[in-house]
Amino acid sequence: MAKISIRRRSSATTARRRRRRRPAGDGFSLGWQHGYWYGKCESVVQRSGVPFYTRDMHVLFITSGKGFPYSPLDEAVAQTLGLLASRLTVLTPKDDIVGTAARERPQLALVLDGLDFPVATIDALRGIGIRTAIWFTDDPYYTEVTANLAPHYDLVFTLERNCVPFYQERGCANVHYLPLGVHPADYRPRNPRMSVRGDICFIGSAYWNRVQLFEALLPRLSHRSFRLSGLWWDRLPDYARWRDRIDLGKWMGPAETAEQYNAHKIVINIHRAHDDSTFNRNLYNIPAVSPNPRTFEIAACGTLLMSDHRDDLALFYTPGVEIVTYESAQDMADKIDYYLAHEEERRQIALNGLHRTLRDHTYVSRLSQLLDLASYVPT
Missing domain, CATH: 3.40.50.2000 (Glycogen Phosphorylase B;)
Structure with missing residues (x-):
């Protein structure tokens, strides 16, 4: 049987070769540190989710219709409603909202922002028996406008607590404090450049x-x-x-x-x-x-x-x-x-x-x- 010769490298030689394989500068160290940090964040993400269920209801969601920068908020709300309601119809303020509602009979029509949405359309929805809600997204900065809009809705949601009594004083019977939140599909830990x-x-x-x-x-x-x-x-x-x-x-x-x-x-x-x-x-x-x-x-x-x-x-x-x-x-x-x-x-x-x-x-x-x-x- 042939004799196999094994040549052992010195520890110094091995260390030199490892250094040569390592990226130049401190990129390796920074990459390792961020990878470790990103892993810790992912661990938090995985254990922080909250269970939810889908409700047996049809929601008509009317977007702000304002385009960017409101469009990401429109999309976040629409995507989330798609998880929480068994049926979702999404329309813009320019669509045939009353005709669609009369034909499809949703249990709720939810308007986001609503500053560019005619109250005559809301009155028509309520006239055919559709429950209506608005979620004001910029309170209290436009109360000169929202004060006249809120009384036309069955339910009013505002992200500003001080606006709850403000709308109640204007005859709104169902006013609720509901701040905006975050859409984790958009905002979450990531590995930046x-x-x-x-x-x-x-x-x-x-x-x-x-x-x-x-x-x-x-x-x-x-x-x-x-x-x-x-x-x-x-x-x-x-x-x-x-x-x-x-x-x-x-x-x-x-x-x-x-x-x-x-x-x-x-x-x-x-x-x-x-x-x-x-x-x-x-x-x-x-x-x-x-x-x-x-x-x-x-x-x-x-x-x-x-x-x-x-x-x-x-x-x-x-x-x-x-x-x-x-x-x-x-x-x-x-x-x-x-x-x-x-x-x-x-x-x-x-x-x-x-x-x-x-x-x-x-x-x-x-x-x-x-x-x-x-x-x-x-x-």
């Missing part, structure tokens, strides 16, 4: 309260990797200094927005001011105390949500455990420094927020509540 990763980002229009805050904040972030994206950010007094970190005039869809959230360690949320007459039609000056949809969308991506305070926020998340809140630009800057220096604490809060969001704040949860309330007929 290396080229877009950074420390901090904010995505949204430059309303004046946001301009004021970032004017004070940005000098504290000059040594950080940060990104702003949205309309009107050239209003910043020192815009020229920061322009290379701003995507001016960009309005991103859900996929690109979610990638930015996933790509950054901290994502900032700043609510609109209820009393900004430049943009709002809040003639009745109703204060806003409830969270915006961005709150849930950020948290659903498994990143640290850092939000300004709103009175109702603690009803949805525990500050310091599931999200982080701030009181001023100085307070936010200090907390950014802290959480970027304490990675494990930052990641644990992000995971807690992800779990809470998928458990309680998806459109499955919200629309399950809506359909159950709409199915109940008071005696």
Whole structure:
């Protein structure tokens, strides 16, 4: 039998060859770290789902009809209703809604937003015995308009708690507080491109309260990797200094927005001011105390949500455990420094927020509540 010779490599030679096979730079380390983190997020996703059931009912869903940026919300609500109702008909405000309803006889006609939807059509639906509901998506910023729309519906759903008594005072018998939520098919943990990763980002229009805050904040972030994206950010007094970190005039869809959230360690949320007459039609000056949809969308991506305070926020998340809140630009800057220096604490809060969001704040949860309330007929 021939003798087989085995040549053993030295440990130093083996180590050198392994180093040569490893990608250059720190890409291997970063890839491993993000893969580990992504796996932890997926573990939370898998154990956070909430069971739901399909109701034996026919829902006529009337979209906002406004196009982008409302169209992703239209699609999210329609897809979720398709899971929760045994039959779903989706129409736009321009379709033959009354004729379809008279022929198909849905148990509920649900209008989303409704600012561009004629109340004569709702009156006609009610006239043929169709139960109607509206879900206002921008309260309290357009109450000058919604005050006249709400009384035409059997049920009114509003994302702003302070608008519940406002509509009740205008004769609406069935008014319910129902914030928007998140569609996990759009907003969830993902593996973002290396080229877009950074420390901090904010995505949204430059309303004046946001301009004021970032004017004070940005000098504290000059040594950080940060990104702003949205309309009107050239209003910043020192815009020229920061322009290379701003995507001016960009309005991103859900996929690109979610990638930015996933790509950054901290994502900032700043609510609109209820009393900004430049943009709002809040003639009745109703204060806003409830969270915006961005709150849930950020948290659903498994990143640290850092939000300004709103009175109702603690009803949805525990500050310091599931999200982080701030009181001023100085307070936010200090907390950014802290959480970027304490990675494990930052990641644990992000995971807690992800779990809470998928458990309680998806459109499955919200629309399950809506359909159950709409199915109940008071005696």
